[in-house]
Amino acid sequence: MSPVAGAALPDLATSGGLFARLRDAARPSWESYVAHPFVKGMGDGSLPEASFRHYLVQDYLFLIHFARAYALAAYKADSLADMRSAARSMSAILDLEMGLHVKYCAGWGLSEADMAATPEAQATLAYTRFVLERGMAGDLxxxxxxxxxxxxxxxxxxxxxxxxxATRLDGNPYRAWIEMYADPEYRTVAHAQVELLDRLSSARGGEARFADLTRTFDAAxxxxxxxxxxxxxLAG
Ligand SMILES: Cc1ncc(CN)c(N)n1
Incomplete structure (x- = not known):
């Protein structure tokens, strides 16, 4: 069942956990992300359709590389539990998240083949390759x-x-996007990521690496x- 407007969902981050500390340390960059005008435009429905379309096609390409990053996480994992968790995340991207993109774009007459053939924008290249590089040069x-x-x-x-x-769900063309990421199924994936960070941090000396990890979190x-x-x- 989808959550309803007006019902605040609790913070996913455990206070004192690695995710919460990284978010605090990178606060200005985090706020520029979560409170971006694009987000507000989806909430009240005022975002131009061309912007959402451009974003969504690029996000489809982005998700392909994020699925590859989880394949890298499976490769770098040193336990079966972590391999399984990486495999679950990869399939959540390939089977769940990308499905929404394909559905939206089909509504505008854009096929999956059209999306796959679109050139990657600079922002897509920069972000996806940054994450893959952090994974290849660093550890899990x-x-x-x-x-x-x-x-x-x-x-x-x-x-x-x-x-x-300010959010309006009735008649909002971006309602399915909002509901998908507020859905308990997606929140479970996000919550697992928060918990995984704590586990990896204690196993891999996260405390001593906090400044370096903050740089990575801030850049992402x-x-x-x-x-x-x-x-x-609409940048290319
Ligand atoms: C750019 C971006 N960031 C995050 C998500 C959510 N997995 C996404 N689909 N695209």
């Missing part, structure tokens, strides 16, 4: 910190929109804001 903790703004941020954004009095949050900006300005 570096990779999951780079992935966290993506996975957890959308759950926070959708929950924030539902709690915002700025790249998320850049992704919205690309959608808003």
């Amino acid at each position: 903790l570096d990779l999951h910190v780079a992935l966290a703004p993506c996975v957890v941020g959308y759950a926070e954004i959708a929950a924030g929109l539902l709690a915002d009095a 949050s700025r790249l998320e804001a850049g992704f919205w900006e690309m959608g808003l300005t």
Whole structure:
């Protein structure tokens, strides 16, 4: 069942946990991401359709690389439990999240083949390759910190929109987007990411690496804001 507007969903981050500390340390970049004008435009329905369309096609391409990043996480995992968790995240992207993109675009006469053939925008290239590079050059903790703004941020954004009095669901063309990321199924994925960060942090010396991890988290949050900006300005 989808959550309803006006019902605030609780914060996914455990207070004192790694995710909450990274978010606090990278607050200005995080806010530029979760409170971007693109987000507000989806909430009240005022976002131009061309911007959403441009974003969604790029997001389809983005998700292909994010699925690859989870394949990398499975490769880098040192336990079967972590391999299974990476495989679940990869299939959630390929089977659940990308399905919404394909459905939306079909409504506008855009086929999956059209989307796959669209050139990647600079913001898409920058963000996806940054995450893959953090994973390849670093370890599993570096990779999951780079992935966290993506996975957890959308759950926070959708929950924030539902709690915002300016949000209008009736007749809102972006309602399915909001409801998908506020859905308990997506929140479960996001919550698992928050818990995984804590587990990886204690196993891999996260405390001593906090400054470095913050740089990664901050950069990924700025790249998320850049992704919205690309959608808003129709940048290639
Ligand atoms: C750019 C971006 N960031 C996050 C998500 C949510 N997984 C997404 N689909 N696209």
